[in-house]
Amino acid sequence: MTSKATFGMGCFWKPETIFRRKAGVTDTRVGYAGGHRANPTYRQVCSGSTGHAEVVQVDYDPGRVSYEDLLDVFWANHDPTQRDRQGPDVGSQYRSIILAHDDTQQEAAEASLAAHQARMSATIVTQIEPLTAFYPAEEYHQRYLEKQGIV
Numbered sequence: 001m002t003s004k005a006t007f008g009m010g011c012f013w014k015p016e017t018i019f020r021r022k023a024g025v026t027d028t029r030v031g032y033a034g035g036h037r038a039n040p041t042y043r044q045v046c047s048g049s050t051g052h053a054e055v056v057q058v059d060y061d062p063g064r065v066s067y068e069d070l071l072d073v074f075w076a077n078h079d080p081t082q083r084d085r086q087g088p089d090v091g092s093q094y095r096s097i098i099l100a101h102d103d104t105q106q107e108a109a110e111a112s113l114a115a116h117q118a119r120m121s122a123t124i125v126t127q128i129e130p131l132t133a134f135y136p137a138e139e140y141h142q143r144y145l146e147k148q149g150i151v
Helices: 013-020 042-047 067-076 103-118
Strands: 003-009 025-033 053-060 096-100 127-130 134-136
Touching (some): 013 053, 053 096
């Protein structure tokens, strides 16, 4: 049996590759979540008018990898102190966000944020909210870096 986790850490291409390499992850897909428009397109999300973030949804085997382990991957692979950007990518679609699939994930994410904040001097701006909908990105975005021969 697999579980799902959803994270936004900037442009979704690199996070997808990072999570795909994690033992216990069985599948990934990139898409859009955290906004207010149903079935947005990449162009609409990039315009900033939908409120969505670029996210990676992770299918994982909780017998092989815990949600807390996935949270550690999340924190280690982006800068959670940058508001609405990661590196050169700027806009609310690139925000740091954890979208919880249930109350247990919500509580774990909040505890993880508090633990990381206690070790950092800069303020973490990561949003944590319930996942209300996930919209898969267009097919050409799925495993993009792999398709380009970059990874």
